[in-house]
Amino acid sequence: MLAGCLRNNAASQEALYHRFSPRMLGVCYRFAKNREDAEDMLQEGFIKVFTQMHQYRNEGALEGWIRRIIVHTCINNLKKNKKFSDSLDIIHANSVHVNEEMIPSIMQAKQVVECIRMLPLGYRTVLNLYAIEGFPHKEIAGMLDIEESTSRSQYTRAKAMLEEILIRKKIIQKPKEKARLVASGGQG
Amino acid sequence: MERKFYTDNFEQLLKEKSDEFRMYPSKRVWHSIYNDLHPGRKWPSVAVSLILIIALLMTGYWNNKSTLVTQRLASSKNIYASITGTPVNNSAVPSGTIAGAGNNTSVVAEKLNAANSINTVTAQQNTITHVSSAVTAPATYVNRGNPLAPVHARRTIIASSANTVAPTTTNINNTPPSAISGNGINSELTAATVNNNGAIAGSNPVSSINQNGVKAKADATIVPVTITATEEAVVTLPKLDSKENHQEEIISVPGNAVIKIASSEAATTNATALVNTNIVKDESKAGTDNTPSASQSTSSGAYKKTISADDKAWIEDYAFHNKSKRKKWQDRTAFSFYLTPGAVFGKLSNDAKYNLPAASPSITNGGGTVGNANNAVNKRPGLGIEGGFSINYSLAKKLLVNAGIQANITSYGINAYETNHPVLTTLMLIDPNSGFPYMHSSLSTLSNIGGSQPVVLHNQTFQVSLPLGFAFKLWGNDKLAWYTGATIQPTFVAGGKAYLISADRNNYVADPSLIRKWNLNTGIESYITYKFDGFSLQAGPQYRRQLMSTYYNKYTVNEKLSNVGIKLGLIKNF
Numbered sequence: 001m002l003a004g005c006l007r008n009n010a011a012s013q014e015a016l017y018h019r020f021s022p023r024m025l026g027v028c029y030r031f032a033k034n035r036e037d038a039e040d041m042l043q044e045g046f047i048k049v050f051t052q053m054h055q056y057r058n059e060g061a062l063e064g065w066i067r068r069i070i071v072h073t074c075i076n077n078l079k080k081n082k083k084f085s086d087s088l089d090i091i092h093a094n095s096v097h098v099n100e101e102m103i104p105s106i107m108q109a110k111q112v113v114e115c116i117r118m119l120p121l122g123y124r125t126v127l128n129l130y131a132i133e134g135f136p137h138k139e140i141a142g143m144l145d146i147e148e149s150t151s152r153s154q155y156t157r158a159k160a161m162l163e164e165i166l167i168r169k170k171i172i173q174k175p176k177e178k179a180r181l182v183a184s185g186g187q188g
Numbered sequence: 189m190e191r192k193f194y195t196d197n198f199e200q201l202l203k204e205k206s207d208e209f210r211m212y213p214s215k216r217v218w219h220s221i222y223n224d225l226h227p228g229r230k231w232p233s234v235a236v237s238l239i240l241i242i243a244l245l246m247t248g249y250w251n252n253k254s255t256l257v258t259q260r261l262a263s264s265k266n267i268y269a270s271i272t273g274t275p276v277n278n279s280a281v282p283s284g285t286i287a288g289a290g291n292n293t294s295v296v297a298e299k300l301n302a303a304n305s306i307n308t309v310t311a312q313q314n315t316i317t318h319v320s321s322a323v324t325a326p327a328t329y330v331n332r333g334n335p336l337a338p339v340h341a342r343r344t345i346i347a348s349s350a351n352t353v354a355p356t357t358t359n360i361n362n363t364p365p366s367a368i369s370g371n372g373i374n375s376e377l378t379a380a381t382v383n384n385n386g387a388i389a390g391s392n393p394v395s396s397i398n399q400n401g402v403k404a405k406a407d408a409t410i411v412p413v414t415i416t417a418t419e420e421a422v423v424t425l426p427k428l429d430s431k432e433n434h435q436e437e438i439i440s441v442p443g444n445a446v447i448k449i450a451s452s453e454a455a456t457t458n459a460t461a462l463v464n465t466n467i468v469k470d471e472s473k474a475g476t477d478n479t480p481s482a483s484q485s486t487s488s489g490a491y492k493k494t495i496s497a498d499d500k501a502w503i504e505d506y507a508f509h510n511k512s513k514r515k516k517w518q519d520r521t522a523f524s525f526y527l528t529p530g531a532v533f534g535k536l537s538n539d540a541k542y543n544l545p546a547a548s549p550s551i552t553n554g555g556g557t558v559g560n561a562n563n564a565v566n567k568r569p570g571l572g573i574e575g576g577f578s579i580n581y582s583l584a585k586k587l588l589v590n591a592g593i594q595a596n597i598t599s600y601g602i603n604a605y606e607t608n609h610p611v612l613t614t615l616m617l618i619d620p621n622s623g624f625p626y627m628h629s630s631l632s633t634l635s636n637i638g639g640s641q642p643v644v645l646h647n648q649t650f651q652v653s654l655p656l657g658f659a660f661k662l663w664g665n666d667k668l669a670w671y672t673g674a675t676i677q678p679t680f681v682a683g684g685k686a687y688l689i690s691a692d693r694n695n696y697v698a699d700p701s702l703i704r705k706w707n708l709n710t711g712i713e714s715y716i717t718y719k720f721d722g723f724s725l726q727a728g729p730q731y732r733r734q735l736m737s738t739y740y741n742k743y744t745v746n747e748k749l750s751n752v753g754i755k756l757g758l759i760k761n762f
Contacts, residue, residue: 008225010222025212026209046221051225112202
């Protein structure tokens with residue numbers, strides 16, 4: 001498949017696309033404003049993947065290499081189309097009301113992703129890059145043209161807010177009583 | 189410590205759940221990628237699409253001519269059968285064998301094989317030959333990891349006979365006949381089961397669902413000379429074993445035809461009815477999310493999206509607590525500031541019935557009358573400038589509408605002469621009440637036929653317009669885009685200079701009071717935008733045309749202005 005992609009073979013490209021596009025669209029969706037934007041990012045990212053395929057050196061997982069390109073494409077898109085610095089503002093965390101009645105629920109990946117997407121753009125981006133994509137704060141700062149300390153503070157706020165939201169949505173339990181998660185099929 | 193444990197789990201949770209999340213992109217994405225990577229291969233698909241469209245149109249045209257069809261079928265009854273299907277987990281490919289009795293049989297059978305290619309079998313004049321094999325995109329989201337695959341099946345049976353209402357029966361697998369009979373119109377039958385191999389078998393008149401969860405429905409419409417039957421089946425096919433699947437289907441129309449489809453590509457047939465069978469893949473879920481869930485994993489595999497009460501409450505809560513900071517219209521809206529320097533051309537016209545007898549042979553238009561005003565006036569283009577701003581709103585990805593306000597200064601020159609002494613001249617005007625022309629006398633030192641020194645007169649207007657229009661994106665990428673658009677511009681003329689040609693075309697009279705206050709312009713433009721740092725630069729040619737005369741209708745000469753310029757703009761998003 002890789003050899004075919006390097007020869008610009010359409011069938012190989014399509015096979016690779018179908019193999020990785022669902023997961024990569026999930027990545028884009030976490031960064032994007034809506035599905036349409038996510039698909040635009042995916043399209044742009046895969047064009048880069050295919051045009052830069054010769055740079056892949058078989059040193060790591062192909063998915064990881066593709067994912068990195070997709071993430072950078074998402075970030076470039078955000079920086080290009082948004083007032084990105086404005087999005088790094090402080091959100092009013094207390095606007096999320098926490099219901100004290102904790103009922104265990106089955107956690108779905110989609111719920112978690114949607115909760116992440118509820119975060120303000122700046123928070124969401126930093127959280128995506130740090131907690132999910134695994135970029136260090138220093139690299140995030142470089143990618144987003146912000147200070148490293150800003151990245152850290154944004155992540156801290158983002159995480160706190162996301163915890164609030166997940167608790168509010170009864171996806172996780174409040175940590176003060178029992179420090180564990182209510183994961184899929186978990187008990188209350 | 190406890191908190192740390194929680195935090196670690198929290199981040200792990202996020203990563204795991206995010207990695208689990210998958211979405212399936214729409215086909216548009218791959219098509220765009222493909223076209224970008226293989227630009228030279230766009231044409232075949234376009235050509236094939238055109239051929240298909242033309243073929244469909246022709247088919248529709250001929251099928252609508254019921255009289256001709258009836259006549260044709262009366263003398264030559266045909267059988268047409270085509271099967272297309274979704275690959276069902278390495279199932280064998282049934283192909284067609286046709287058997288029957290009659291004349292002039294035509295049979296086409298198609299079915300997807302396991303490798304997602306279409307085998308087409310066509311038989312005409314008692315012969316079946318393998319015609320072609322085409323490749324289509326696999327419906328990967330249908331069968332992936334799930335033994336059950338939804339298939340939508342449709343069958344159309346058309347049988348005709350001349351001048352009589354022919355009883356018609358549909359048999360499937362020699363089961364008791366499903367009868368389409370009598371002289372009723374819009375008869376309906378429900379029949380068919382699906383055997384273990386996913387082929388459509390049938391029984392009539394009761395619809396049945398076999399152990400594999402197959403349901404089929406057939407509707408029949410009988411008209412005096414033409415009978416049409418359509419079967420529709422939503423089939424959930426079981427995962428097939430590796431055994432050779434010998435799918436067989438028999439459709440018969442008593443007294444007319446028997447069609448048998450078996451695993452052979454070559455056969456003979458003498459059938460005399462027209463039968464069309466299609467099994468098409470269910471693509472209704474293309475482009476939807478496909479996150480595995482407990483309910484889906486135990487379901488029939490049809491990824492039906494349902495919203496439970498809990499989900500609905502969650503979504504509503506989400507919407508309430510997370511109102512977008514940016515309104516949707518803000519994302520679609522942009523300001524545009526622009527300046528359009530250009531050349532202004534004036535064109536005059538007049539009704540010939542108001543021409544005067546010629547006093548000077550040099551300016552006649554034949555027949556001894558004063559000629560066309562446009563020919564009599566020696567014009568030269570002038571400088572015009574336009575500036576303004578507009579608000580652009582994207583209605584769709586490639587279509588935006590705009591509205592704004594702009595100022596225009598128009599000016600064109602007239603080569604004339606200045607005389608040392610004023611002369612008496614006349615303008616021909618029309619009485620708005622009676623509609624009759626009359627002469628309005630004036631003194632003028634500006635001559636059209638000679639004087640002491642040449643002079644250039646400038647006819648000018650100062651306008652304020654409210655352009656309303658649209659622009660269509662012809663092409664674009666991240667940085668560059670090419671648009672074309674048009675505007676209509678209600679215009680208020682604040683003032684100007686007007687040098688009007690006299691009735692005898694010999695002199696000019698300055699009379700700005702005849703300039704029309706309200707006018708209407710239209711503009712067409714094509715421009716390129718270049719994005720940088722949140723702004724876009726815009727540049728391109730523009731043509732602006734004045735739709736009404738510069739002067740009131742009472743002046744017998746009409747003047748319409750045209751501007752050709754280069755529009756330079758700066759676009760800023762909200």
